[in-house]
Amino acid sequence: MTMIQPATSGPPCIPPLSSYGTLTGQLFLYDGGKVAFESPITESTRERSTAVTPHNKCILVGGLSDGLLPCPYTGLLEQACASLEGGWSLIQPVLSSSYTGFGHGSLTRDCAEMESLLDYCIAHRNASTFCLVGHSTGCQNIVYFLKHARRDLQDRIRVAALQAPVSDREGVPHLDLQARNIDLALSMQSRGQAEEMMPRDAFWAPITAQRYLDLNARGGTDDFFSSDYTDEELRSRLAHVGSNRHGARLKVLVAYSGKDEYIPADLDTEELTTRLVDAMNDACREDEMQVAIPLHLPLGNHNLSQGPNDAHTFVDAVARLLADCEIN
Structure with missing residues:
Protein backbone atom coordinates (compact mmCIF):
# COMPACT_ATOMS: atom_id res chain seq x y z
CA MET A 1 0.00 0.00 0.00
CA THR A 2 1.43 3.37 -1.01
CA MET A 3 1.12 6.11 1.55
CA ILE A 4 0.22 9.54 0.17
CA GLN A 5 2.47 12.16 1.68
CA PRO A 6 0.85 15.42 2.69
CA ALA A 7 1.85 18.48 0.72
CA THR A 8 4.68 20.39 2.32
CA SER A 9 3.89 23.83 3.49
CA GLY A 10 5.89 26.83 2.39
CA PRO A 11 5.75 29.87 0.19
CA PRO A 12 4.28 29.41 -3.30
CA CYS A 13 6.69 29.12 -6.20
CA ILE A 14 6.94 32.50 -7.96
CA PRO A 15 6.96 32.17 -11.77
CA PRO A 16 9.74 34.01 -13.57
CA LEU A 17 9.03 37.39 -15.12
CA SER A 18 8.52 37.18 -18.88
CA SER A 19 11.57 38.32 -20.81
CA TYR A 20 9.30 39.46 -23.64
CA GLY A 21 8.19 42.57 -21.78
CA THR A 22 4.82 44.29 -21.58
CA LEU A 23 3.21 46.29 -24.37
CA THR A 24 0.37 48.80 -24.14
CA GLY A 25 -1.82 49.54 -27.14
CA GLN A 26 -5.13 48.79 -28.80
CA LEU A 27 -6.64 45.39 -29.50
CA PHE A 28 -8.96 45.36 -32.50
CA LEU A 29 -11.01 42.94 -34.58
CA TYR A 30 -10.77 42.67 -38.35
CA ASP A 31 -12.16 40.41 -41.05
CA GLY A 32 -15.14 39.14 -39.12
CA GLY A 33 -13.52 38.28 -35.81
CA LYS A 34 -9.77 37.97 -36.25
CA VAL A 35 -7.66 39.85 -33.74
CA ALA A 36 -4.67 42.17 -34.01
CA PHE A 37 -2.83 44.34 -31.50
CA GLU A 38 -1.38 47.76 -32.35
CA SER A 39 1.16 49.60 -30.24
CA PRO A 40 2.31 52.01 -29.07
CA ILE A 41 -0.74 54.18 -28.66
CA THR A 42 0.01 57.58 -27.11
CA GLU A 43 -2.21 59.36 -24.62
CA SER A 44 -3.59 61.59 -27.37
CA THR A 45 -4.79 58.61 -29.40
CA ARG A 46 -6.44 56.49 -26.74
CA GLU A 47 -9.94 57.68 -27.66
CA ARG A 48 -12.18 55.34 -29.61
CA SER A 49 -11.40 57.27 -32.79
CA THR A 50 -8.35 55.87 -34.55
CA ALA A 51 -8.05 58.67 -37.11
CA VAL A 52 -4.79 59.93 -35.60
CA THR A 53 -2.94 56.63 -35.33
CA PRO A 54 0.27 56.56 -37.44
CA HIS A 55 0.02 56.29 -41.21
CA ASN A 56 2.91 53.82 -41.18
CA LYS A 57 2.32 50.30 -39.87
CA CYS A 58 4.95 47.64 -39.17
CA ILE A 59 3.34 44.19 -39.16
CA LEU A 60 5.16 41.41 -37.28
CA VAL A 61 4.40 37.83 -38.38
CA GLY A 62 5.80 35.01 -36.26
CA GLY A 63 6.68 31.43 -37.05
CA LEU A 64 5.12 28.05 -36.33
CA SER A 65 3.28 28.09 -32.97
CA ASP A 66 3.80 31.85 -32.48
CA GLY A 67 1.06 34.33 -31.71
CA LEU A 68 1.20 37.64 -29.87
CA LEU A 69 4.69 38.59 -28.67
CA PRO A 70 6.27 36.10 -31.09
CA CYS A 71 9.91 37.11 -30.49
CA PRO A 72 12.00 38.47 -27.61
CA TYR A 73 12.77 41.55 -29.71
CA THR A 74 9.10 42.53 -30.11
CA GLY A 75 9.41 45.29 -27.51
CA LEU A 76 12.59 46.63 -29.10
CA LEU A 77 10.87 46.74 -32.48
CA GLU A 78 7.92 48.61 -31.01
CA GLN A 79 10.26 51.18 -29.41
CA ALA A 80 12.17 51.62 -32.67
CA CYS A 81 8.92 52.22 -34.56
CA ALA A 82 7.77 54.81 -32.03
CA SER A 83 11.09 56.67 -32.16
CA LEU A 84 11.00 57.36 -35.90
CA GLU A 85 10.11 60.90 -36.92
CA GLY A 86 7.48 59.87 -39.45
CA GLY A 87 5.69 57.81 -36.83
CA TRP A 88 5.31 54.05 -37.07
CA SER A 89 3.28 51.63 -34.98
CA LEU A 90 3.71 47.88 -34.58
CA ILE A 91 0.84 45.52 -35.38
CA GLN A 92 0.80 41.89 -34.24
CA PRO A 93 -1.94 39.91 -35.98
CA VAL A 94 -3.33 36.62 -34.72
CA LEU A 95 -3.92 34.71 -37.95
CA SER A 96 -5.86 31.47 -38.21
CA SER A 97 -2.46 29.78 -38.48
CA SER A 98 -1.11 31.33 -35.27
CA TYR A 99 -0.29 29.09 -32.33
CA THR A 100 -1.07 25.51 -33.46
CA GLY A 101 -3.48 26.56 -36.21
CA PHE A 102 -0.73 26.32 -38.83
CA GLY A 103 -1.23 22.56 -39.14
CA HIS A 104 -4.54 22.90 -40.99
CA GLY A 105 -3.64 26.07 -42.90
CA SER A 106 -1.62 27.24 -45.87
CA LEU A 107 0.33 30.22 -47.12
CA THR A 108 -2.65 30.95 -49.37
CA ARG A 109 -4.95 31.34 -46.37
CA ASP A 110 -2.36 33.42 -44.52
CA CYS A 111 -1.97 35.70 -47.54
CA ALA A 112 -5.73 36.27 -47.77
CA GLU A 113 -5.90 37.12 -44.06
CA MET A 114 -2.96 39.51 -44.34
CA GLU A 115 -4.72 41.21 -47.26
CA SER A 116 -7.79 41.61 -45.07
CA LEU A 117 -5.66 43.07 -42.28
CA LEU A 118 -4.09 45.66 -44.60
CA ASP A 119 -7.48 46.54 -46.08
CA TYR A 120 -8.89 47.06 -42.59
CA CYS A 121 -5.95 49.19 -41.49
CA ILE A 122 -6.29 51.37 -44.59
CA ALA A 123 -10.03 51.80 -44.10
CA HIS A 124 -10.19 52.16 -40.31
CA ARG A 125 -6.73 52.69 -38.80
CA ASN A 126 -5.32 55.51 -40.89
CA ALA A 127 -2.77 53.31 -42.70
CA SER A 128 -1.04 54.18 -45.95
CA THR A 129 2.39 52.54 -45.82
CA PHE A 130 3.48 49.16 -44.46
CA CYS A 131 6.53 47.25 -43.37
CA LEU A 132 6.38 43.46 -43.01
CA VAL A 133 8.68 41.74 -40.51
CA GLY A 134 8.73 37.95 -40.52
CA HIS A 135 10.31 35.57 -38.03
CA SER A 136 11.04 32.01 -39.17
CA THR A 137 7.99 30.72 -41.08
CA GLY A 138 6.71 34.29 -41.05
CA CYS A 139 9.43 34.89 -43.66
CA GLN A 140 7.66 32.43 -45.95
CA ASN A 141 4.43 34.37 -45.44
CA ILE A 142 6.14 37.56 -46.60
CA VAL A 143 7.85 36.02 -49.64
CA TYR A 144 4.53 34.46 -50.67
CA PHE A 145 2.65 37.75 -50.07
CA LEU A 146 5.08 39.64 -52.32
CA LYS A 147 4.06 37.39 -55.20
CA HIS A 148 0.43 36.51 -54.63
CA ALA A 149 -1.17 39.44 -52.78
CA ARG A 150 -3.18 42.07 -54.64
CA ARG A 151 -0.86 44.42 -56.46
CA ASP A 152 -2.34 47.56 -54.88
CA LEU A 153 -1.41 46.16 -51.47
CA GLN A 154 2.03 45.01 -52.57
CA ASP A 155 2.71 48.56 -53.74
CA ARG A 156 2.16 49.84 -50.20
CA ILE A 157 4.97 47.66 -48.78
CA ARG A 158 8.09 49.78 -48.38
CA VAL A 159 10.22 47.45 -46.23
CA ALA A 160 10.24 43.69 -45.66
CA ALA A 161 12.54 42.09 -43.10
CA LEU A 162 13.14 38.34 -43.05
CA GLN A 163 14.59 37.22 -39.73
CA ALA A 164 15.62 33.54 -39.63
CA PRO A 165 14.47 32.55 -43.14
CA VAL A 166 15.34 28.90 -42.55
CA SER A 167 14.23 25.73 -44.30
CA ASP A 168 11.66 23.72 -42.35
CA ARG A 169 12.55 20.48 -44.11
CA GLU A 170 16.29 20.91 -43.41
CA GLY A 171 15.64 21.50 -39.72
CA VAL A 172 14.10 18.08 -39.09
CA PRO A 173 16.42 16.04 -36.80
CA HIS A 174 15.31 12.57 -37.96
CA LEU A 175 15.41 12.39 -41.75
CA ASP A 176 14.34 8.74 -41.84
CA LEU A 177 11.10 9.58 -40.04
CA GLN A 178 10.62 12.58 -42.30
CA ALA A 179 10.94 10.38 -45.39
CA ARG A 180 8.43 7.90 -43.96
CA ASN A 181 5.95 10.65 -43.18
CA ILE A 182 6.34 12.22 -46.61
CA ASP A 183 5.47 8.85 -48.17
CA LEU A 184 2.42 8.62 -45.92
CA ALA A 185 1.33 12.18 -46.76
CA LEU A 186 1.73 11.53 -50.49
CA SER A 187 -0.33 8.37 -50.14
CA MET A 188 -3.07 10.27 -48.34
CA GLN A 189 -2.95 12.98 -51.00
CA SER A 190 -3.36 10.41 -53.78
CA ARG A 191 -6.45 9.05 -52.03
CA GLY A 192 -8.04 12.50 -51.83
CA GLN A 193 -7.22 12.85 -48.12
CA ALA A 194 -4.78 15.77 -48.33
CA GLU A 195 -6.79 17.79 -45.79
CA GLU A 196 -7.04 14.90 -43.33
CA MET A 197 -4.81 14.81 -40.24
CA MET A 198 -1.57 12.86 -40.12
CA PRO A 199 -1.02 10.39 -37.22
CA ARG A 200 -0.07 11.86 -33.87
CA ASP A 201 3.56 10.77 -34.10
CA ALA A 202 4.13 12.42 -37.49
CA PHE A 203 4.68 15.92 -36.12
CA TRP A 204 4.83 17.82 -32.85
CA ALA A 205 1.50 19.55 -33.58
CA PRO A 206 -1.69 18.44 -35.34
CA ILE A 207 -1.05 18.67 -39.08
CA THR A 208 -2.77 17.73 -42.32
CA ALA A 209 -1.08 15.70 -45.02
CA GLN A 210 -1.00 18.71 -47.35
CA ARG A 211 0.53 21.05 -44.78
CA TYR A 212 3.12 18.40 -43.93
CA LEU A 213 4.12 18.23 -47.59
CA ASP A 214 4.14 22.02 -47.88
CA LEU A 215 6.67 22.22 -45.06
CA ASN A 216 8.73 19.06 -45.48
CA ALA A 217 8.75 17.95 -49.11
CA ARG A 218 11.41 19.28 -51.47
CA GLY A 219 9.75 21.98 -53.55
CA GLY A 220 6.79 22.22 -51.17
CA THR A 221 4.81 25.44 -51.07
CA ASP A 222 6.77 26.63 -48.00
CA ASP A 223 10.16 25.49 -49.28
CA PHE A 224 11.79 28.81 -50.24
CA PHE A 225 15.10 28.87 -48.39
CA SER A 226 16.68 25.40 -48.55
CA SER A 227 20.46 25.32 -48.89
CA ASP A 228 20.47 22.29 -51.22
CA TYR A 229 18.75 24.26 -53.97
CA THR A 230 20.84 25.27 -56.95
CA ASP A 231 21.17 28.99 -57.65
CA GLU A 232 18.64 28.61 -60.46
CA GLU A 233 16.16 26.89 -58.13
CA ALA A 265 25.29 22.00 -38.27
CA ASP A 266 27.64 22.18 -41.24
CA LEU A 267 25.72 24.88 -43.13
CA ASP A 268 27.74 27.89 -44.27
CA THR A 269 25.21 30.51 -43.17
CA GLU A 270 27.10 33.49 -44.57
CA GLU A 271 27.27 31.91 -48.00
CA LEU A 272 23.57 30.97 -47.92
CA THR A 273 22.64 34.52 -46.88
CA THR A 274 24.48 35.83 -49.93
CA ARG A 275 22.80 33.28 -52.21
CA LEU A 276 19.33 34.20 -50.92
CA VAL A 277 20.00 37.90 -51.45
CA ASP A 278 21.43 37.32 -54.93
CA ALA A 279 18.37 35.28 -55.90
CA MET A 280 16.05 38.08 -54.78
CA ASN A 281 18.09 40.66 -56.66
CA ASP A 282 18.33 38.62 -59.84
CA ALA A 283 15.80 40.76 -61.71
CA CYS A 284 17.35 44.07 -60.60
CA ARG A 285 19.35 45.86 -63.29
CA GLU A 286 22.98 46.56 -62.50
CA ASP A 287 22.35 50.30 -62.64
CA GLU A 288 19.57 50.02 -60.05
CA MET A 289 19.89 49.96 -56.31
CA GLN A 290 19.45 46.36 -55.17
CA VAL A 291 16.20 45.43 -53.44
CA ALA A 292 17.56 42.84 -50.97
CA ILE A 293 20.43 43.41 -48.54
CA PRO A 294 22.08 40.87 -46.22
CA LEU A 295 22.53 40.94 -42.46
CA HIS A 296 24.59 38.01 -41.20
CA LEU A 297 24.68 37.53 -37.42
CA PRO A 298 27.53 35.03 -36.81
CA LEU A 299 26.64 34.23 -33.19
CA GLY A 300 22.88 34.75 -33.40
CA ASN A 301 20.39 32.00 -32.59
CA HIS A 302 16.97 31.42 -34.11
CA ASN A 303 14.96 34.14 -32.34
CA LEU A 304 17.94 36.36 -31.39
CA SER A 305 17.48 35.65 -27.68
CA GLN A 306 21.03 34.50 -26.88
CA GLY A 307 23.56 37.02 -28.14
CA PRO A 308 23.80 40.29 -26.17
CA ASN A 309 23.52 42.55 -29.22
CA ASP A 310 21.91 40.49 -32.01
CA ALA A 311 18.36 41.63 -31.35
CA HIS A 312 19.47 45.28 -31.22
CA THR A 313 21.52 44.85 -34.41
CA PHE A 314 18.53 43.44 -36.28
CA VAL A 315 16.03 45.99 -35.00
CA ASP A 316 18.44 48.86 -35.71
CA ALA A 317 18.82 47.62 -39.30
CA VAL A 318 15.04 47.54 -39.73
CA ALA A 319 14.72 51.02 -38.23
CA ARG A 320 17.32 52.44 -40.64
CA LEU A 321 15.35 51.09 -43.59
CA LEU A 322 12.14 52.58 -42.21
CA ALA A 323 13.83 55.94 -41.73
CA ASP A 324 15.25 55.81 -45.28
CA CYS A 325 11.88 55.04 -46.84
CA GLU A 326 10.38 58.07 -45.08
CA ILE A 327 13.01 60.27 -46.76
CA ASN A 328 12.66 58.62 -50.17
Whole structure:
Protein backbone atom coordinates (compact mmCIF):
# COMPACT_ATOMS: atom_id res chain seq x y z
CA MET A 1 0.00 0.00 0.00
CA THR A 2 1.43 3.37 -1.01
CA MET A 3 1.12 6.11 1.55
CA ILE A 4 0.22 9.54 0.17
CA GLN A 5 2.47 12.16 1.68
CA PRO A 6 0.85 15.42 2.69
CA ALA A 7 1.85 18.48 0.72
CA THR A 8 4.68 20.39 2.32
CA SER A 9 3.89 23.83 3.49
CA GLY A 10 5.89 26.83 2.39
CA PRO A 11 5.75 29.87 0.19
CA PRO A 12 4.28 29.41 -3.30
CA CYS A 13 6.69 29.12 -6.20
CA ILE A 14 6.94 32.50 -7.96
CA PRO A 15 6.96 32.17 -11.77
CA PRO A 16 9.74 34.01 -13.57
CA LEU A 17 9.03 37.39 -15.12
CA SER A 18 8.52 37.18 -18.88
CA SER A 19 11.57 38.32 -20.81
CA TYR A 20 9.30 39.46 -23.64
CA GLY A 21 8.19 42.57 -21.78
CA THR A 22 4.82 44.29 -21.58
CA LEU A 23 3.21 46.29 -24.37
CA THR A 24 0.37 48.80 -24.14
CA GLY A 25 -1.82 49.54 -27.14
CA GLN A 26 -5.13 48.79 -28.80
CA LEU A 27 -6.64 45.39 -29.50
CA PHE A 28 -8.96 45.36 -32.50
CA LEU A 29 -11.01 42.94 -34.58
CA TYR A 30 -10.77 42.67 -38.35
CA ASP A 31 -12.16 40.41 -41.05
CA GLY A 32 -15.14 39.14 -39.12
CA GLY A 33 -13.52 38.28 -35.81
CA LYS A 34 -9.77 37.97 -36.25
CA VAL A 35 -7.66 39.85 -33.74
CA ALA A 36 -4.67 42.17 -34.01
CA PHE A 37 -2.83 44.34 -31.50
CA GLU A 38 -1.38 47.76 -32.35
CA SER A 39 1.16 49.60 -30.24
CA PRO A 40 2.31 52.01 -29.07
CA ILE A 41 -0.74 54.18 -28.66
CA THR A 42 0.01 57.58 -27.11
CA GLU A 43 -2.21 59.36 -24.62
CA SER A 44 -3.59 61.59 -27.37
CA THR A 45 -4.79 58.61 -29.40
CA ARG A 46 -6.44 56.49 -26.74
CA GLU A 47 -9.94 57.68 -27.66
CA ARG A 48 -12.18 55.34 -29.61
CA SER A 49 -11.40 57.27 -32.79
CA THR A 50 -8.35 55.87 -34.55
CA ALA A 51 -8.05 58.67 -37.11
CA VAL A 52 -4.79 59.93 -35.60
CA THR A 53 -2.94 56.63 -35.33
CA PRO A 54 0.27 56.56 -37.44
CA HIS A 55 0.02 56.29 -41.21
CA ASN A 56 2.91 53.82 -41.18
CA LYS A 57 2.32 50.30 -39.87
CA CYS A 58 4.95 47.64 -39.17
CA ILE A 59 3.34 44.19 -39.16
CA LEU A 60 5.16 41.41 -37.28
CA VAL A 61 4.40 37.83 -38.38
CA GLY A 62 5.80 35.01 -36.26
CA GLY A 63 6.68 31.43 -37.05
CA LEU A 64 5.12 28.05 -36.33
CA SER A 65 3.28 28.09 -32.97
CA ASP A 66 3.80 31.85 -32.48
CA GLY A 67 1.06 34.33 -31.71
CA LEU A 68 1.20 37.64 -29.87
CA LEU A 69 4.69 38.59 -28.67
CA PRO A 70 6.27 36.10 -31.09
CA CYS A 71 9.91 37.11 -30.49
CA PRO A 72 12.00 38.47 -27.61
CA TYR A 73 12.77 41.55 -29.71
CA THR A 74 9.10 42.53 -30.11
CA GLY A 75 9.41 45.29 -27.51
CA LEU A 76 12.59 46.63 -29.10
CA LEU A 77 10.87 46.74 -32.48
CA GLU A 78 7.92 48.61 -31.01
CA GLN A 79 10.26 51.18 -29.41
CA ALA A 80 12.17 51.62 -32.67
CA CYS A 81 8.92 52.22 -34.56
CA ALA A 82 7.77 54.81 -32.03
CA SER A 83 11.09 56.67 -32.16
CA LEU A 84 11.00 57.36 -35.90
CA GLU A 85 10.11 60.90 -36.92
CA GLY A 86 7.48 59.87 -39.45
CA GLY A 87 5.69 57.81 -36.83
CA TRP A 88 5.31 54.05 -37.07
CA SER A 89 3.28 51.63 -34.98
CA LEU A 90 3.71 47.88 -34.58
CA ILE A 91 0.84 45.52 -35.38
CA GLN A 92 0.80 41.89 -34.24
CA PRO A 93 -1.94 39.91 -35.98
CA VAL A 94 -3.33 36.62 -34.72
CA LEU A 95 -3.92 34.71 -37.95
CA SER A 96 -5.86 31.47 -38.21
CA SER A 97 -2.46 29.78 -38.48
CA SER A 98 -1.11 31.33 -35.27
CA TYR A 99 -0.29 29.09 -32.33
CA THR A 100 -1.07 25.51 -33.46
CA GLY A 101 -3.48 26.56 -36.21
CA PHE A 102 -0.73 26.32 -38.83
CA GLY A 103 -1.23 22.56 -39.14
CA HIS A 104 -4.54 22.90 -40.99
CA GLY A 105 -3.64 26.07 -42.90
CA SER A 106 -1.62 27.24 -45.87
CA LEU A 107 0.33 30.22 -47.12
CA THR A 108 -2.65 30.95 -49.37
CA ARG A 109 -4.95 31.34 -46.37
CA ASP A 110 -2.36 33.42 -44.52
CA CYS A 111 -1.97 35.70 -47.54
CA ALA A 112 -5.73 36.27 -47.77
CA GLU A 113 -5.90 37.12 -44.06
CA MET A 114 -2.96 39.51 -44.34
CA GLU A 115 -4.72 41.21 -47.26
CA SER A 116 -7.79 41.61 -45.07
CA LEU A 117 -5.66 43.07 -42.28
CA LEU A 118 -4.09 45.66 -44.60
CA ASP A 119 -7.48 46.54 -46.08
CA TYR A 120 -8.89 47.06 -42.59
CA CYS A 121 -5.95 49.19 -41.49
CA ILE A 122 -6.29 51.37 -44.59
CA ALA A 123 -10.03 51.80 -44.10
CA HIS A 124 -10.19 52.16 -40.31
CA ARG A 125 -6.73 52.69 -38.80
CA ASN A 126 -5.32 55.51 -40.89
CA ALA A 127 -2.77 53.31 -42.70
CA SER A 128 -1.04 54.18 -45.95
CA THR A 129 2.39 52.54 -45.82
CA PHE A 130 3.48 49.16 -44.46
CA CYS A 131 6.53 47.25 -43.37
CA LEU A 132 6.38 43.46 -43.01
CA VAL A 133 8.68 41.74 -40.51
CA GLY A 134 8.73 37.95 -40.52
CA HIS A 135 10.31 35.57 -38.03
CA SER A 136 11.04 32.01 -39.17
CA THR A 137 7.99 30.72 -41.08
CA GLY A 138 6.71 34.29 -41.05
CA CYS A 139 9.43 34.89 -43.66
CA GLN A 140 7.66 32.43 -45.95
CA ASN A 141 4.43 34.37 -45.44
CA ILE A 142 6.14 37.56 -46.60
CA VAL A 143 7.85 36.02 -49.64
CA TYR A 144 4.53 34.46 -50.67
CA PHE A 145 2.65 37.75 -50.07
CA LEU A 146 5.08 39.64 -52.32
CA LYS A 147 4.06 37.39 -55.20
CA HIS A 148 0.43 36.51 -54.63
CA ALA A 149 -1.17 39.44 -52.78
CA ARG A 150 -3.18 42.07 -54.64
CA ARG A 151 -0.86 44.42 -56.46
CA ASP A 152 -2.34 47.56 -54.88
CA LEU A 153 -1.41 46.16 -51.47
CA GLN A 154 2.03 45.01 -52.57
CA ASP A 155 2.71 48.56 -53.74
CA ARG A 156 2.16 49.84 -50.20
CA ILE A 157 4.97 47.66 -48.78
CA ARG A 158 8.09 49.78 -48.38
CA VAL A 159 10.22 47.45 -46.23
CA ALA A 160 10.24 43.69 -45.66
CA ALA A 161 12.54 42.09 -43.10
CA LEU A 162 13.14 38.34 -43.05
CA GLN A 163 14.59 37.22 -39.73
CA ALA A 164 15.62 33.54 -39.63
CA PRO A 165 14.47 32.55 -43.14
CA VAL A 166 15.34 28.90 -42.55
CA SER A 167 14.23 25.73 -44.30
CA ASP A 168 11.66 23.72 -42.35
CA ARG A 169 12.55 20.48 -44.11
CA GLU A 170 16.29 20.91 -43.41
CA GLY A 171 15.64 21.50 -39.72
CA VAL A 172 14.10 18.08 -39.09
CA PRO A 173 16.42 16.04 -36.80
CA HIS A 174 15.31 12.57 -37.96
CA LEU A 175 15.41 12.39 -41.75
CA ASP A 176 14.34 8.74 -41.84
CA LEU A 177 11.10 9.58 -40.04
CA GLN A 178 10.62 12.58 -42.30
CA ALA A 179 10.94 10.38 -45.39
CA ARG A 180 8.43 7.90 -43.96
CA ASN A 181 5.95 10.65 -43.18
CA ILE A 182 6.34 12.22 -46.61
CA ASP A 183 5.47 8.85 -48.17
CA LEU A 184 2.42 8.62 -45.92
CA ALA A 185 1.33 12.18 -46.76
CA LEU A 186 1.73 11.53 -50.49
CA SER A 187 -0.33 8.37 -50.14
CA MET A 188 -3.07 10.27 -48.34
CA GLN A 189 -2.95 12.98 -51.00
CA SER A 190 -3.36 10.41 -53.78
CA ARG A 191 -6.45 9.05 -52.03
CA GLY A 192 -8.04 12.50 -51.83
CA GLN A 193 -7.22 12.85 -48.12
CA ALA A 194 -4.78 15.77 -48.33
CA GLU A 195 -6.79 17.79 -45.79
CA GLU A 196 -7.04 14.90 -43.33
CA MET A 197 -4.81 14.81 -40.24
CA MET A 198 -1.57 12.86 -40.12
CA PRO A 199 -1.02 10.39 -37.22
CA ARG A 200 -0.07 11.86 -33.87
CA ASP A 201 3.56 10.77 -34.10
CA ALA A 202 4.13 12.42 -37.49
CA PHE A 203 4.68 15.92 -36.12
CA TRP A 204 4.83 17.82 -32.85
CA ALA A 205 1.50 19.55 -33.58
CA PRO A 206 -1.69 18.44 -35.34
CA ILE A 207 -1.05 18.67 -39.08
CA THR A 208 -2.77 17.73 -42.32
CA ALA A 209 -1.08 15.70 -45.02
CA GLN A 210 -1.00 18.71 -47.35
CA ARG A 211 0.53 21.05 -44.78
CA TYR A 212 3.12 18.40 -43.93
CA LEU A 213 4.12 18.23 -47.59
CA ASP A 214 4.14 22.02 -47.88
CA LEU A 215 6.67 22.22 -45.06
CA ASN A 216 8.73 19.06 -45.48
CA ALA A 217 8.75 17.95 -49.11
CA ARG A 218 11.41 19.28 -51.47
CA GLY A 219 9.75 21.98 -53.55
CA GLY A 220 6.79 22.22 -51.17
CA THR A 221 4.81 25.44 -51.07
CA ASP A 222 6.77 26.63 -48.00
CA ASP A 223 10.16 25.49 -49.28
CA PHE A 224 11.79 28.81 -50.24
CA PHE A 225 15.10 28.87 -48.39
CA SER A 226 16.68 25.40 -48.55
CA SER A 227 20.46 25.32 -48.89
CA ASP A 228 20.47 22.29 -51.22
CA TYR A 229 18.75 24.26 -53.97
CA THR A 230 20.84 25.27 -56.95
CA ASP A 231 21.17 28.99 -57.65
CA GLU A 232 18.64 28.61 -60.46
CA GLU A 233 16.16 26.89 -58.13
CA LEU A 234 16.55 29.69 -55.59
CA ARG A 235 15.98 32.27 -58.31
CA SER A 236 12.81 30.49 -59.44
CA ARG A 237 11.45 30.80 -55.89
CA LEU A 238 12.76 34.21 -54.86
CA ALA A 239 13.42 36.40 -57.91
CA HIS A 240 9.90 37.84 -57.78
CA VAL A 241 10.90 39.72 -54.61
CA GLY A 242 13.10 42.05 -56.66
CA SER A 243 11.09 42.06 -59.87
CA ASN A 244 8.12 44.22 -60.84
CA ARG A 245 9.03 46.72 -58.14
CA HIS A 246 8.57 50.44 -58.77
CA GLY A 247 12.19 51.57 -58.80
CA ALA A 248 13.86 51.21 -55.40
CA ARG A 249 10.71 51.66 -53.31
CA LEU A 250 10.89 48.22 -51.73
CA LYS A 251 13.80 47.23 -49.49
CA VAL A 252 14.20 43.68 -48.18
CA LEU A 253 16.47 42.80 -45.25
CA VAL A 254 17.62 39.16 -45.09
CA ALA A 255 18.85 38.46 -41.53
CA TYR A 256 20.39 35.02 -41.00
CA SER A 257 21.89 33.69 -37.75
CA GLY A 258 25.09 31.69 -37.73
CA LYS A 259 24.07 29.66 -34.67
CA ASP A 260 20.44 29.00 -35.58
CA GLU A 261 19.21 25.85 -33.85
CA TYR A 262 17.04 24.80 -36.80
CA ILE A 263 19.65 24.47 -39.54
CA PRO A 264 22.17 21.75 -40.43
CA ALA A 265 25.29 22.00 -38.27
CA ASP A 266 27.64 22.18 -41.24
CA LEU A 267 25.72 24.88 -43.13
CA ASP A 268 27.74 27.89 -44.27
CA THR A 269 25.21 30.51 -43.17
CA GLU A 270 27.10 33.49 -44.57
CA GLU A 271 27.27 31.91 -48.00
CA LEU A 272 23.57 30.97 -47.92
CA THR A 273 22.64 34.52 -46.88
CA THR A 274 24.48 35.83 -49.93
CA ARG A 275 22.80 33.28 -52.21
CA LEU A 276 19.33 34.20 -50.92
CA VAL A 277 20.00 37.90 -51.45
CA ASP A 278 21.43 37.32 -54.93
CA ALA A 279 18.37 35.28 -55.90
CA MET A 280 16.05 38.08 -54.78
CA ASN A 281 18.09 40.66 -56.66
CA ASP A 282 18.33 38.62 -59.84
CA ALA A 283 15.80 40.76 -61.71
CA CYS A 284 17.35 44.07 -60.60
CA ARG A 285 19.35 45.86 -63.29
CA GLU A 286 22.98 46.56 -62.50
CA ASP A 287 22.35 50.30 -62.64
CA GLU A 288 19.57 50.02 -60.05
CA MET A 289 19.89 49.96 -56.31
CA GLN A 290 19.45 46.36 -55.17
CA VAL A 291 16.20 45.43 -53.44
CA ALA A 292 17.56 42.84 -50.97
CA ILE A 293 20.43 43.41 -48.54
CA PRO A 294 22.08 40.87 -46.22
CA LEU A 295 22.53 40.94 -42.46
CA HIS A 296 24.59 38.01 -41.20
CA LEU A 297 24.68 37.53 -37.42
CA PRO A 298 27.53 35.03 -36.81
CA LEU A 299 26.64 34.23 -33.19
CA GLY A 300 22.88 34.75 -33.40
CA ASN A 301 20.39 32.00 -32.59
CA HIS A 302 16.97 31.42 -34.11
CA ASN A 303 14.96 34.14 -32.34
CA LEU A 304 17.94 36.36 -31.39
CA SER A 305 17.48 35.65 -27.68
CA GLN A 306 21.03 34.50 -26.88
CA GLY A 307 23.56 37.02 -28.14
CA PRO A 308 23.80 40.29 -26.17
CA ASN A 309 23.52 42.55 -29.22
CA ASP A 310 21.91 40.49 -32.01
CA ALA A 311 18.36 41.63 -31.35
CA HIS A 312 19.47 45.28 -31.22
CA THR A 313 21.52 44.85 -34.41
CA PHE A 314 18.53 43.44 -36.28
CA VAL A 315 16.03 45.99 -35.00
CA ASP A 316 18.44 48.86 -35.71
CA ALA A 317 18.82 47.62 -39.30
CA VAL A 318 15.04 47.54 -39.73
CA ALA A 319 14.72 51.02 -38.23
CA ARG A 320 17.32 52.44 -40.64
CA LEU A 321 15.35 51.09 -43.59
CA LEU A 322 12.14 52.58 -42.21
CA ALA A 323 13.83 55.94 -41.73
CA ASP A 324 15.25 55.81 -45.28
CA CYS A 325 11.88 55.04 -46.84
CA GLU A 326 10.38 58.07 -45.08
CA ILE A 327 13.01 60.27 -46.76
CA ASN A 328 12.66 58.62 -50.17
